[in-house]
Amino acid sequence: MRQIDSDFLALPLRRLADAALQRARDLGAEHTDFRLERVRAETLSLYDARLEGAADADDLGYAVRVVKGGTWGFAAGIDLTPESAARVAEQAVRVAEVSAPINREPVELAPEPVHADVTWVSSYEIDPFEVPRGEKVALLADWSAGLLKGADHVSARLLQVKEQKFYADTAGTTTTQQRVRIHPHLNAMKASQSGFDDMSTIAPPVGRGYEYLTGEWWDWQGELAALPQLLEEKLAAPSVEAGDYDLVIDPSNLWLTIHESIGHATELDRALGYEAAYAGTSFATFDQIGELVYGSPLMNVTGDRTAEHGLATIGYDDEGVRAQSFDIVRDGILVGYQLDRRMARLKGFGRSNGCAFADSPGHTPIQRMANVSLQPAPGGPDTDALIAGVERGLFIVGDKSWSIDMQRYNFQFTGQRAYRISHGKLAGQVRDFAYQATTTDFWQSMEAVGGPQTYVLGGAFNCGKGQPGQVAPVSHGCPSALFRNVRILNTVQEGGK
Amino acid sequence: MTPQEMVERALELSTADGCVVLADERSTANLRFAGNTLTTNGVARSSRLTVISVAGQGVGVVSRAAVRPEQLADVVAAADAAAREARPAEDARELVSGVPASASWDEPVTPTGIDVFTGFAPALGEAFSAAESGGRKLYGFAEHTLTSTFLGSSTGLRLRHDQPTGRLELNAKSSDLKRSAWTGVATRDFSDVDVAALDGGLAQRLDWAKTRVDLPAGRYETLLPPAAVADLMIYMFWSAGARDALDGRSVFSKPGGGTRVGEQLAALPVTLSSDPAAEGVACSPFVTARSSGRESSVFDNGLPLSATDWIREGRLESLRQTRYSAELSGLPVTPAIDNLIMRGPGGGRSLEEMIASTRRGLLVTCLWYIREVDPQTLLLTGLTRDGVYLVEHGEVVGEVNNFRFNESPVDLLGRLSEVGPSSPTLPREWGDYFTRAVMPAIRVPDFNMSTVSQAS
Numbered sequence: 001m002r003q004i005d006s007d008f009l010a011l012p013l014r015r016l017a018d019a020a021l022q023r024a025r026d027l028g029a030e031h032t033d034f035r036l037e038r039v040r041a042e043t044l045s046l047y048d049a050r051l052e053g054a055a056d057a058d059d060l061g062y063a064v065r066v067v068k069g070g071t072w073g074f075a076a077g078i079d080l081t082p083e084s085a086a087r088v089a090e091q092a093v094r095v096a097e098v099s100a101p102i103n104r105e106p107v108e109l110a111p112e113p114v115h116a117d118v119t120w121v122s123s124y125e126i127d128p129f130e131v132p133r134g135e136k137v138a139l140l141a142d143w144s145a146g147l148l149k150g151a152d153h154v155s156a157r158l159l160q161v162k163e164q165k166f167y168a169d170t171a172g173t174t175t176t177q178q179r180v181r182i183h184p185h186l187n188a189m190k191a192s193q194s195g196f197d198d199m200s201t202i203a204p205p206v207g208r209g210y211e212y213l214t215g216e217w218w219d220w221q222g223e224l225a226a227l228p229q230l231l232e233e234k235l236a237a238p239s240v241e242a243g244d245y246d247l248v249i250d251p252s253n254l255w256l257t258i259h260e261s262i263g264h265a266t267e268l269d270r271a272l273g274y275e276a277a278y279a280g281t282s283f284a285t286f287d288q289i290g291e292l293v294y295g296s297p298l299m300n301v302t303g304d305r306t307a308e309h310g311l312a313t314i315g316y317d318d319e320g321v322r323a324q325s326f327d328i329v330r331d332g333i334l335v336g337y338q339l340d341r342r343m344a345r346l347k348g349f350g351r352s353n354g355c356a357f358a359d360s361p362g363h364t365p366i367q368r369m370a371n372v373s374l375q376p377a378p379g380g381p382d383t384d385a386l387i388a389g390v391e392r393g394l395f396i397v398g399d400k401s402w403s404i405d406m407q408r409y410n411f412q413f414t415g416q417r418a419y420r421i422s423h424g425k426l427a428g429q430v431r432d433f434a435y436q437a438t439t440t441d442f443w444q445s446m447e448a449v450g451g452p453q454t455y456v457l458g459g460a461f462n463c464g465k466g467q468p469g470q471v472a473p474v475s476h477g478c479p480s481a482l483f484r485n486v487r488i489l490n491t492v493q494e495g496g497k
Numbered sequence: 498m499t500p501q502e503m504v505e506r507a508l509e510l511s512t513a514d515g516c517v518v519l520a521d522e523r524s525t526a527n528l529r530f531a532g533n534t535l536t537t538n539g540v541a542r543s544s545r546l547t548v549i550s551v552a553g554q555g556v557g558v559v560s561r562a563a564v565r566p567e568q569l570a571d572v573v574a575a576a577d578a579a580a581r582e583a584r585p586a587e588d589a590r591e592l593v594s595g596v597p598a599s600a601s602w603d604e605p606v607t608p609t610g611i612d613v614f615t616g617f618a619p620a621l622g623e624a625f626s627a628a629e630s631g632g633r634k635l636y637g638f639a640e641h642t643l644t645s646t647f648l649g650s651s652t653g654l655r656l657r658h659d660q661p662t663g664r665l666e667l668n669a670k671s672s673d674l675k676r677s678a679w680t681g682v683a684t685r686d687f688s689d690v691d692v693a694a695l696d697g698g699l700a701q702r703l704d705w706a707k708t709r710v711d712l713p714a715g716r717y718e719t720l721l722p723p724a725a726v727a728d729l730m731i732y733m734f735w736s737a738g739a740r741d742a743l744d745g746r747s748v749f750s751k752p753g754g755g756t757r758v759g760e761q762l763a764a765l766p767v768t769l770s771s772d773p774a775a776e777g778v779a780c781s782p783f784v785t786a787r788s789s790g791r792e793s794s795v796f797d798n799g800l801p802l803s804a805t806d807w808i809r810e811g812r813l814e815s816l817r818q819t820r821y822s823a824e825l826s827g828l829p830v831t832p833a834i835d836n837l838i839m840r841g842p843g844g845g846r847s848l849e850e851m852i853a854s855t856r857r858g859l860l861v862t863c864l865w866y867i868r869e870v871d872p873q874t875l876l877l878t879g880l881t882r883d884g885v886y887l888v889e890h891g892e893v894v895g896e897v898n899n900f901r902f903n904e905s906p907v908d909l910l911g912r913l914s915e916v917g918p919s920s921p922t923l924p925r926e927w928g929d930y931f932t933r934a935v936m937p938a939i940r941v942p943d944f945n946m947s948t949v950s951q952a953s
Contacts (some may be wrong), residue, residue, distance in 0.1 A: 053793075054557075073709065098538075276668060277534075405882070406866070
């Protein structure tokens with residue numbers, strides 16, 4: 001079990017918190033929370049096995065959020081002195097006062113048990129920031145050089161983040177947390193007489209340390225060895241014939257469909273309209289909870305912030321709420337939403353399920369996505385068995401392009417590669433495919449769900465939401481699954497060619 | 498210690514062959530609202546120091562937030578050490594020199610704060626009241642940011658740029674949330690924002706939407722206003738890197754090798770350009786690069802930027818370049834610039850006049866969730882939102898359902914049938930990243946609406 005870095009603990013965390021909380025209390029705030037964060041990120045970018053760019057940056061600062069007279073006030077600062085922290089608290093109160101005339105919905109927070117002086121560290125072995133940069137670059141260069149034997153150009157990127165947070169509020173909760181995440185990604189590109197195409201690795205980003213690249217957690221050698229041949233086959237593949245197909249979707253592609261069509265659609269702030277001008281709302285409106293037929297009876301979706309190695313996994317959220325696991329869709333019916341404390345109170349949930357997150361010390365916490373995952377069928381089939389059940393279809397692997405409307409109805413996704421399925425067997429790749437559907441039609445067409453042996457935790461570092469814009473890391477677990485009669489586009493024809 | 502002092506001290510501390518130091522001071526204030534009430538707000542300040550050390554052909558970059566004076570030596574030492582350990586960088590060039598110092602270098606930073614909304618917030622409150630009584634709900638976001646960037650180098654550069662960036666996004670919905678309209682403005686200080694007038698324009702569009710017309714997917718003659726045009730052109734601009742074009746992996750690659758520079762892309766004489774001194778959308782007049790990449794080089798820091806035509810009279814003129822990629826391509830050094838201006842042949846008709854001259858077509862006010870489907874053609878997919886209207890015989894006759902589109906902005910340039918006069922606009926989708934745009938309304942004879950979206 002890793003410990004929180006001593007240089008973070010050496011910062012004047014409690015002195016700043018005490019100064020800010022006391023000042024806000026003196027100025028009449030009903031609630032105050034203080035959050036100090038240090039987020040370090042390193043990105044290594046290689047092109048054709050040569051280092052092209054290396055960015056090593058951190059973000060350090062703190063935020064004070066108050067509720068005064070029923071109105072939020074938020075301010076953030078960077079000077080690590082109690083005097084400055086008190087001034088930032090004053091600014092937060094001032095922001096609440098300036099904003100009061102345009103606030104018509106008093107803020108109240110759902111209660112949360114006090115978590116006094118608790119710590120939490122994510123599950124990882126090797127801190128990527130303790131690995132010499134040269135060693136990381138050498139490994140990526142070696143992998144790139146291997147791919148270059150079968151590609152014209154290869155790009156490689158390694159994203160590494162360490163996030164440290166200290167939180168304290170006027171109720172008495174104090175949390176100190178640290179988590180690490182990592183995302184290696186390689187892409188091979190090749191040109192032919194028919195144009196160019198590329199293919200990327202499908203290894204997901206994970207809440208692990210550097211051991212993800214060097215250990216047994218992913219078959220890097222196998223994936224990298226296969227990629228050039230897969231790309232060669234893709235370049236030679238026929239263009240897909242547009243029409244309706246049965247789809248078997250690999251977890252490396254399905255996670256993103258879950259993210260867009262379930263994850264975002266079941267954020268209560270969207271359903272209530274708080275994101276209406278920007279990210280949008282949701283077809284899954286609050287009045288339909290317990291009634292909306294989201295998908296087939298095989299569909300069981302959970303939200304959780306507790307899955308080991310999940311990117312949204314944490315001990316306590318940015319409102320001091322302990323991480324939980326909860327149902328979102330049960331037997332195909334919408335049964336839950338992702339919440340923060342304000343919305344939990346507003347809609348009578350009793351307690352938040354712990355989905356508040358801020359991506360930096362300069363941003364206010366908003367409701368962000370838990371690890372929203374489609375559960376496998378106990379004893380369910382493997383991917384080959386799902387494919388065997390298809391007469392005419394496609395098997396889609398890896399995520400690529402994605403887009404969905406502002407109420408999460410209409411989506412369109414592509415993938416890294418698609419194989420034609422003929423009479424229950426794979427029959428070579430096709431190119432230029434995209435699948436397009438309406439969310440509930442798609443999930444209601446899910447006829448079979450793979451077993452636990454097909455389950456993979458996918459995800460992304462950079463889910464965007466909110467204004468000012470914030471990015472959040474999130475994982476989505478899912479098995480392979482079979483969908484009937486989904487519309488497939490030919491993207492070349494779509495482009496008018 | 499002031500940011501200028503941090504830059505000077507860091508340059509003194511560096512023992513590398515060369516050094517560039519960037520200090521960014523950022524302050525921001527925002528108000529967010531939904532359903533005629535505030536949802537979140539905030540003020541924040543941040544600072545960042547980026548040290549770029551050069552040892553031989555190697556480079557090391559370390560960027561740290563909220564650096565305290567006593568930490569400066571460690572940050573510089575880390576960058577110096579990274580440079581010495583680094584392999585030779587492909588883009589290594591002599592550091593930029595000989596650029597005159599900015600006249601404002603020594604002036605203090607004046608941060609923005611919540612008081613930038615002192616006049617705006619009450620006006621917004623009045624707009625909430627007007628909307629409430631008019632059966633509308635207002636949603637949106639107001640933000641003001643001031644970023645001061647100081648760039649110093651061991652070659653003597655002392656450059657400064659102060660960038661105010663402000664925007665208001667305003668979305669009005671009918672009380673049943675079934676009709677929706679959006680508008681946005683970019684502003685430098687909120688003194689020029691007339692929220693009541695903006696709300697009035699949205700109210701008119703909600704009235705248009707009282708008549709609903711359902712149309713199927715298909716290709717439609719379509720009018721796109723400046724905000725929607727900006728979203729398409731900005732994505733094309735972001736895709737116009739010279740290195741990707743040279744490597745044969747972009748829409749601007751010439752089959753068989755090289756780039757498409759010199760090729761006629763548009764039949765109409767449209768020009769797409771950037772100019773750091775453009776009135777109302779002024780931006781940094783020199784390169785700032787905090788890491789090297791496909792379209793940026795830390796060695797180019799401080800390089801002066803000047804007006805650049807990307808497309809001139811319909812012909813592809815330039816791609817986004819570093820000094821390194823310019824050598825590879827044999828084309829002029831034309832780095833990216835933080836604004837984008839599209840102009841037609843001149844004398845064009847206003848959007849209202851274009852509507853009046855339309856026999857049957859769609860007026861699509863906003864595009865959303867735009868993503869790349871095929872880099873080879875730059876085929877993009879996305880949605881319409883917050884107002885698609887049917888125009889018949891010169892008049893808006895009702896609101897149409899939303900669509901998913903599949904279109905390439907490059908292909909679309911070749912199919913434009915009309916370009917109106919240009920005006921400053923706020924891109925709907927990319928306004929978080931790119932606020933300085935001047936765009937025309939355009940007419941496309943056959944915009945590809947791929948499928949119907951149920952979203953309203």
